[in-house]
Amino acid sequence: MAFIPHTEADVAAMLATIGAARIEDLFDEIPPRLRIRSLAGVPEALNEMEVGRLMSERAAADGTALSFLGAGAYEHHIPAAVWAITTRGEFYSAYTPYQAEASQGTLQLIYEFQTMMARLTAMDAANASMYDGASAMGEAALMAVRANRKSKAARILVPASVHPYYRRVAHALTCNQGLTFAELAYAPQEGTTSGAALAPFEGEDITALIIQQPNFFGRLEDVDTLTDWAHARGILVIAVVNPTALALLKPPGEWGARGADIAVGEGQPLGVPLSCGGPYFGFMTTRMEHVRQMPGRIVGRTLDTAGRPGFTLTLQAREQHIRRAKATSNICTNQGLLVTAATIYLSLMGPQGLERTAAAAHARTRELVAALTRVPGVRPAFTGAYFHEAVLQLDRPVAAVLRALASRGIHGGLDLAPYYPELGPALLVCATETKSPADIERYRASLSEALQAARAA
Amino acid sequence: MPVADKVIFEYSQAGRGASDQWPHHPGAAALADLPAAQRRARPPQLPEVSELEAVRHFTRLSQLNFSIDTHFYPLGSCTMKYNPRACNQYAMLPQFLARHPLAPETQGQGFLACLYELQEMLKAVTGMEGVALSPMAGAQGEFAGVAMIRAYHRARGDGARNEIIVPEAAHGTNPATATMCGCVVREIPVDSHGDVELAALEAAVGPNTAGIMLTNPSTLGVFERHISEVARIVHEAGGLLYYDGANLNAILGKVRPGDMGFDVIHMNLHKTFSTPHGGGGPGAGAVGVAARLLPFLPIPLVGKEGERYRWLTEADVPQSIGRLSAFMGNAGVLLRAYIYMRLLGREGMQQVGEFATLNANYLLKRLQAAGFDAAYPQRRASHEFIITLKRQARELNVTAMDFAKRLLDYGFHAPTTYFPLLVPECLLIEPTETESREVLDAFVTALSRIQQEAEQEPGRVTSAPHTMPVRRLDDVRAARQLDLTWKPTAQS
Numbered sequence: 001m002a003f004i005p006h007t008e009a010d011v012a013a014m015l016a017t018i019g020a021a022r023i024e025d026l027f028d029e030i031p032p033r034l035r036i037r038s039l040a041g042v043p044e045a046l047n048e049m050e051v052g053r054l055m056s057e058r059a060a061a062d063g064t065a066l067s068f069l070g071a072g073a074y075e076h077h078i079p080a081a082v083w084a085i086t087t088r089g090e091f092y093s094a095y096t097p098y099q100a101e102a103s104q105g106t107l108q109l110i111y112e113f114q115t116m117m118a119r120l121t122a123m124d125a126a127n128a129s130m131y132d133g134a135s136a137m138g139e140a141a142l143m144a145v146r147a148n149r150k151s152k153a154a155r156i157l158v159p160a161s162v163h164p165y166y167r168r169v170a171h172a173l174t175c176n177q178g179l180t181f182a183e184l185a186y187a188p189q190e191g192t193t194s195g196a197a198l199a200p201f202e203g204e205d206i207t208a209l210i211i212q213q214p215n216f217f218g219r220l221e222d223v224d225t226l227t228d229w230a231h232a233r234g235i236l237v238i239a240v241v242n243p244t245a246l247a248l249l250k251p252p253g254e255w256g257a258r259g260a261d262i263a264v265g266e267g268q269p270l271g272v273p274l275s276c277g278g279p280y281f282g283f284m285t286t287r288m289e290h291v292r293q294m295p296g297r298i299v300g301r302t303l304d305t306a307g308r309p310g311f312t313l314t315l316q317a318r319e320q321h322i323r324r325a326k327a328t329s330n331i332c333t334n335q336g337l338l339v340t341a342a343t344i345y346l347s348l349m350g351p352q353g354l355e356r357t358a359a360a361a362h363a364r365t366r367e368l369v370a371a372l373t374r375v376p377g378v379r380p381a382f383t384g385a386y387f388h389e390a391v392l393q394l395d396r397p398v399a400a401v402l403r404a405l406a407s408r409g410i411h412g413g414l415d416l417a418p419y420y421p422e423l424g425p426a427l428l429v430c431a432t433e434t435k436s437p438a439d440i441e442r443y444r445a446s447l448s449e450a451l452q453a454a455r456a457a
Numbered sequence: 458m459p460v461a462d463k464v465i466f467e468y469s470q471a472g473r474g475a476s477d478q479w480p481h482h483p484g485a486a487a488l489a490d491l492p493a494a495q496r497r498a499r500p501p502q503l504p505e506v507s508e509l510e511a512v513r514h515f516t517r518l519s520q521l522n523f524s525i526d527t528h529f530y531p532l533g534s535c536t537m538k539y540n541p542r543a544c545n546q547y548a549m550l551p552q553f554l555a556r557h558p559l560a561p562e563t564q565g566q567g568f569l570a571c572l573y574e575l576q577e578m579l580k581a582v583t584g585m586e587g588v589a590l591s592p593m594a595g596a597q598g599e600f601a602g603v604a605m606i607r608a609y610h611r612a613r614g615d616g617a618r619n620e621i622i623v624p625e626a627a628h629g630t631n632p633a634t635a636t637m638c639g640c641v642v643r644e645i646p647v648d649s650h651g652d653v654e655l656a657a658l659e660a661a662v663g664p665n666t667a668g669i670m671l672t673n674p675s676t677l678g679v680f681e682r683h684i685s686e687v688a689r690i691v692h693e694a695g696g697l698l699y700y701d702g703a704n705l706n707a708i709l710g711k712v713r714p715g716d717m718g719f720d721v722i723h724m725n726l727h728k729t730f731s732t733p734h735g736g737g738g739p740g741a742g743a744v745g746v747a748a749r750l751l752p753f754l755p756i757p758l759v760g761k762e763g764e765r766y767r768w769l770t771e772a773d774v775p776q777s778i779g780r781l782s783a784f785m786g787n788a789g790v791l792l793r794a795y796i797y798m799r800l801l802g803r804e805g806m807q808q809v810g811e812f813a814t815l816n817a818n819y820l821l822k823r824l825q826a827a828g829f830d831a832a833y834p835q836r837r838a839s840h841e842f843i844i845t846l847k848r849q850a851r852e853l854n855v856t857a858m859d860f861a862k863r864l865l866d867y868g869f870h871a872p873t874t875y876f877p878l879l880v881p882e883c884l885l886i887e888p889t890e891t892e893s894r895e896v897l898d899a900f901v902t903a904l905s906r907i908q909q910e911a912e913q914e915p916g917r918v919t920s921a922p923h924t925m926p927v928r929r930l931d932d933v934r935a936a937r938q939l940d941l942t943w944k945p946t947a948q949s
Contacts, residue, residue, distance in 0.1 A: 029836070099871050275556070333737060335593075352474050
C-alpha cells in the first residue's frame with residue numbers, strides 16, 4: 001500500500017497511451033547494471049491499525065515524567081485550538097506560498113506572525129522563521145558580518161553563559177566562512193558577563209556581540225551596559241531571547257541607548273510541544289536598515305491589480321532561487337507549520353495571557369528554588385536575579401542524583417558537569433506555569449530522600 | 458474561494474481575551490525580585506481577541522489556501538503527494554509530544570527505536586553506509602553534505618580543494634550551499650538532451666575540485682544517463698559526488714544513489730517520505746554517506762548497543778562536522794517519515810517510483826497529444842517533466858505565468874514556473890503517484906481549455922486569476938514600499 005489509486009484497468013489504459021508494454025519499460029533510460037531488484041532492509045508493510053498499535057506501544061513504553069528540565073526547551077500549556085487548527089489540511093499540506101493568489105491564508109498568517117514578533121522584540125521587521133533558535137543565532141552571526149561593513153574581522157564575541165549547544169551550532173554553521181567566536185568568561189559569583197570580560201577586547205576589530213537574555217543559567221545579563229559598550233565601539237549587538245520572557249523583560253529593541261541590531265530566539269515556548277527536540281522554530285527580527293541582509297523568507301503587504309490589499313513573498317532578490325551563489329543564505333523551507341501554531345498561540349494568549357504565563361512560570365521557579373534549597377546539601381550557584389530557570393549546587397555529583405530521581409518518575413533538571421565542569425556538581429532546574437505546588441513538594445521530598453540515601457550509602 | 462479576512466489585529470479590543478487559556482497571575486510580589494531596569498515598560502501589542510474570534514479567523518485564513526488535501530498540486534521538484542493522516546496522528550501521541558529533548562535515554566527508548574530504524578531503512582533504500590537525521594531541511598542537508606566533503610579533504614591534508622561543480626540547471630540551493638561552506642562554484646552546461654556535457658566536466662575538474670552536486674533525475678525531469686562516467690571523471694580527479702535528493706521519488710525502489718557512485722546524499726523527507734510541507738516547513742533533510750565519510754556525519758546520531766538505543770554525540774563521532782540544531786533536528790517530522798515507511802513497507806516503496814513515473818509519462822503523452830510542447834520530447838519523463846510555452850508566448854503573447862495563474866481558476870495549483878531557467882517559458886509538472894488517472898485527465902482538459910482561451914480571448918488568461926481571494930499582486934510595490942508589519946495608523 002503506497003496510497004496509489006490505480007486500478008489494473010487504469011494501468012493498462014495509461015500504458016497504452018504512453019505506448020509502453022510494462023511499467024518497467026519506463027525505466028529503460030537507467031543503465032541496467034545500476035538497477036536494484038529488491039529492498040532488503042525495509043520490512044514488510046503494516047496497515048494503519050498495526051502501525052497504530054506499534055507506535056502506541058512505543059509511546060507507552062516511553063511514558064511520561066514530572067519534568068523540571070528547561071535548558072532551551074520549555075513545557076507550557078498549549079490551548080487545544082492551536083494544533084486543531086494548525087493540522088487542518090489547508091495549512092498542513094500546503095507548500096511554500098510561491099503562488100501568492102492561492103496561498104493568501106499562509107501569507108497573511110506569516111505577515112501577522114512577523115508583526116507579533118516585531119512587537120514582542122520591539123524591532124522593525126521579522127522573517128518568516130529559521131530552523132530553530134540555535135541555527136538562528138548562527139545565521140544572525142553571518143548576517144552581522146554582512147551588515148557591519150566597517151568590521152573586517154568576522155569576529156564575534158559570545159559569552160560562555162550562552163547556551164552551549166547554540167555556540168556549537170553557530171560554530172558548525174559558520175566556520176567554513178571563516179567566522180571566529182571569542183568567548184567571554186562569566187563572573188563566577190554572578191553567572192553573568194561582566195565588564196572585566198570585555199576589557200581584553202578593547203580596541204580590537206570585533207563584528208558583533210551576542211547577548212543571551214536570560215542567559216543559559218537563567219540569570220539576567222546587564223543588557224543595557226553590554227549593548228552600549230558594543231555600540232560605542234561600532235560593534236553590532238545580537239540578542240538571543242526567550243519569547244515568553246519578553247512579556248516581562250525589556251525587549252531587545254530597547255536595550256541600551258539604541259537597542260540591539262538583530263534579535264533571534266527559540267520559538268518553541270509559543271505553543272510548540274517538546275517532541276523530543278523538534279520541530280521547533282527560530283525567529284529573527286531586525287531594524288529596517290538591516291532588513292536586506294536578513295536571511296529567509298519575508299512576507300510583505302501589497303496591492304493587487306484591482307487595488308485591494310494582499311500578501312506576497314518579498315525581497316526575494318536576497319534568496320537562493322534568485323541569487324544562487326550570492327544569496328544571503330541557502331535557507332528556503334523553514335518552519336512554517338510551527339509559525340502557524342505560534343501565531344494562533346499568541347493570538348489566544350494576547351498581552352495579558354503571555355504576561356501571566358511568564359509571571360506564573362517565574363513564580364513557580366522561585367518557589368522551586370526556595371523549596372529545593374531547604375534540602376541539606378543544596379544551595380543556589382549564583383547570586384542575583386533570574387527568570388524561570390536557575391542553577392543549584394549540590395554536595396555530590398549530579399548524575400547519580402538525577403538517576404535516583406528518574407527512578408521516582410522525576411526528570412530533575414540538567415547536569416551541567418559536561419558543559420561547565422568548573423561549576424562542580426551543578427544542576428539547572430526550571431519550572432513553568434504547568435507545575436503545581438504539589439509537584440514542587442514532590443520534587444523536594446524526592447530530592448531530600450535521594451540525597452539522604454546517597455549519604456547513607 | 459472565500460474572500461479575504463481582515464488582519465487579526467483589527468479584531469482586537471482592549472480588555473478582551475481567551476482568558477480560559479491563561480494561568481492565574483501570581484501577583485506583583487512574585488515578580489519583585491526582577492530589577493526595574495530589566496522590566497518591560499509597555500506590554501507587547503499582541504491581539505486581544507476571544508477564543509472564537511481567533512479560531513474563526515485562522516480557520517478562514519486556512520480556507521484561502523490551496524493544499525494537497527484540497528487541490529491537485531503538481532508542483533515540479535516538490536513531490537506534493539498525499540500526506541497520510543496516520544503519520545500525523547501517531548507522531549503526536551502524548552508521550553512523544555511530552556518528551557523533553559534532554560530527558561534520560563532510558564525514558565525515550567521507543568522514540569529512539571523509531572529513529573534508529575528510520576536510519577536503517579533510509580540506508581537500505583539509498584545504498585549508503587550511514588545516515589544522519591538531524592538536518593532540518595533539504596538546504597541544511599546540503600550544507601551538511603558539502604561540509605562533510607570539505608572535512609574529508611582537510612582530514613586527508615588536501616584542504617585546498619574548494620571548488621564545487623554544479624550543472625547550470627541545478628537548484629539554487631546548490632550554489633548557495635557551496636558558498637555557505639566557503640567554496641567557489643563552477644557551473645557546467647548540459648547538452649540538448651538534458652545530460653551533463655562530459656567534455657565540459659573533464660575540463661572543469663582538477664586539483665581544486667572538492668566535488669560535484671547533482672540531482673538525478675535532473676531538474677530537467679530526465680535521468681542523467683552518463684552518471685557512471687560523471688562519477689569516474691570526478692573520482693579520478695580526487696573529488697566527491699553529492700546527490701541532491703530532491704528527485705529521489707522518481708527512482709525509489711529502482712536505483713540507489715549509492716550504486717550510482719554518490720559519496721554523500723541528502724533526502725527531503727518532506728518530499729519522498731511524505732511528511733507535510735506545512736506551508737513552508739518543517740522539512741527534514743537527512744543525509745547519507747559512503748564509508749569514507751562516516752566519521753564526519755553531523756550529530757546526534759542514534760546508536761544501538763545490544764537492545765538499548767542511545768544518542769551518539771561529540772565523544773562518539775569526534776571528527777563530526779558538528780551540531781546543526783540545538784537538539785535532534787525536526788524529531789517529530791522524522792517520526793512521521795518513519796510511520797510512512799512502515800505503512801508502505803518494502804513493496805510499497807518500490808511502487809512509489811513506478812507509479813510516480815507512470816503518472817508523469819501518461820500526463821506528458823496526453824499533453825503532447827493536446828498540442829503542448831515537451832522540452833525534451835525524445836526523452837522518457839522521470840517523475841516529472843517540462844512543458845515549454847515559448848510558442849504560445851511568441852505567437853499569442855500569453856506566458857507560462859499566465860497559464861499558471863489561469864490554472865488556479867480551474868481549481869488546480871500551478872506547476873513550478875520558470876524553473877529551471879534554462880528552458881524558456883517552462884512549466885515543471887510533477888503529478889506524484891497518489892493522483893488518480895481522472896485527476897490527470899481533468900488537468901489536461903483544463904490546460905487545453907486555457908490554450909483555447911489563449912487563442913480566442915487571451916485577455917482572460919493574461920488577467921487571471923479571476924476567482925481567487927486576490928488578483929495578481931504587485932510584487933514591485935511589495936519590494937519598493939516595504940510593508941512587513943501591520944501598523945494601525947497607515948492602513949489603506
